[in-house]
Amino acid sequence: MATGVVIGGGPAGLMAAQEMSRAGLSVVLAEAKPSVGRKLLMAGKSGLNLTRDEAFDRFLGAYEEAAPHLRPMLERMGPETVRAWAEALGQDLFTGTTGRVFPRAMKASPLLRAWLGQLRGGGVEIRTRCRWTGWDGAGLTFDTPGGPTTLHPEVSVLALGGASWARLGSDGAWAEHFDIASFRPANIGIAVDWSDRMAPQFGLPLKAVALTAGGRSSRGECVITARGLEGAGIYALSRELRDHAPLSLDLTPDIPLDRLRHKLARRRRGDSLASHLRRTIRLDPAKRALLMEFGRPLPDDLAPLLKALPVRHHGALPLDQAISTAGGLPFRALDETLMLRDRPGTFAAGEMLDWEAPTGGYLLTACLATGLWAGRAAARYAASFSDSTAR
Known part of the structure; x- marks a missing residue:
């Protein structure tokens, strides 16, 4: 029986192991941490967003310059296939109002338990506390509780993660073995040096705001934290903000400028500014605090400032705090099957x-899709290798 090793117990690695095992390989999955799926479980704490319910071309567009590389993989395992896969593992799914697809359990643990049961039932051997340290000739070397170990599989799949959330396993240490594109934070908050008067706002959400940076706009919630601003609305602008593009907030995105001016002009005698803003345009305390933090001295014509409030920031928070990372192994180092060009049999x-x-x-779907693609390609390579050896 042909043998395969998968290194990394996240969604991509688990999917690769699944496909290799189904193809008849004897598979060992090596994970450096004491358990697999740690980042998946953490992501599921706030509701496991599996995929998205939207037209394929729109879905593919979210990957921007990587879309041509990922297209065939996402065509093979896109949103509909991910849904079918999760349902086959016993997960009842629903689609939220924004098109995001979740398990009704709203967490990752039931899905992960079912998946691991399926993998073990299929013969996948999971070895934890087994950290990959590189190659010794054709062999894969590991540090394990029992000492250094070397494995010699016919094929291997590397699914080592990015370089954020090191405590969950994605520490980027593997990069020393490759010529990579430098890691950069993605889906990350921004650092802001708040004045002391902002402390009461920490933890408060900013709802119904529009954000603009570097020519790109986003509409979504974010949260004021002691470190800065975080949340989906900010994450969508990670590319621009990590390069320190100026950020502006539209605090009243549903009110056109002229109408906003008209509303603000009708101030009652004796009304404080805070009361006026609360009464006429329903500006909540968090938004009023931001207006005072970044807008003073306030101009007489307040409407343009409310529509484009400049936010002074210091770029992205540290890399390890990012939900995901850009950079890593470039596609030019791989062939169309995701095999390393300079190391045949390694995907x-x-x-x-x-x-x-x-x-x-988008993140989870692409991890699953590339894992499936690499796992199937590894199985085909192992089969061809065995055939040539037999001849």
Whole structure:
């Protein structure tokens, strides 16, 4: 029986192991941490966003310059296939108002338990506390509790993750073995040096705001934190903000400028500004605090400032705090099957590849899709290798 090793127990690695095992390989999955799926479980704490319910071309567009590389993989395992896969694991799904698809359990643990049961039932051997340290000739070397170990499979799939959330396993240490595109934070908040008067606002959400940076706009919630601003609305602008593009907030995106001016002109005698803003345009305390933080001295014509409030920031928060990372192993180092050009029989998948996408189901879907693609390609390669050896 042909043998295969998968390194990394995240979604991409688990999917690759699944496909290799189904193809008849004897598969060992090596994970450096004491358990697999740690980042998946953390992502599921706020509701596991599996994929998205939207037209394929729109879905593919979220991957921007990586879309041509990922297209065939996402055509094979896109949103509809991900839904079918999760349902086959016993997960009842629903689609939210924004098109995001979740398990009704709203967490990852039931899906992961069912998946691991399926993998073990299919013969996949999972070895934890087994950290890959590189190659010794054709062999894969590992540090394990029992000491250094070397494995010699016919094929291997690397699914080593990006370089954020190191405590969950994605520490980027594998990069020393490759010529990579530098890691950059993606889906990350921005750092802001708040004045002391902002402390009461920490933890408050900013709802119904529009954000603009570097020519790109986003509509979504974010949260004021002691470190800065975080949340989906900010994450969508990660590419621009990590390069320190200026950020502006539209605090009243549903009120056109002329109408806003008209509303603000009708101030009652004796009304404080805070009361006036609350009464006429329903500006909540968090938005009023931001207006005072970044807008003073306030101009007489307040409407343009409310529509484009400049936010002074210092770029992205540290890399390890990012939900995901850009950079990694470039597609030019791989062939169309995701096999390393300079190491035949070794494939790569998941977030260690150089692509990025916003949150909202795009990240997990692409990890699953590249894992499936690499796993199937590895199985085909193993079969051809066995055939040539037999001849």
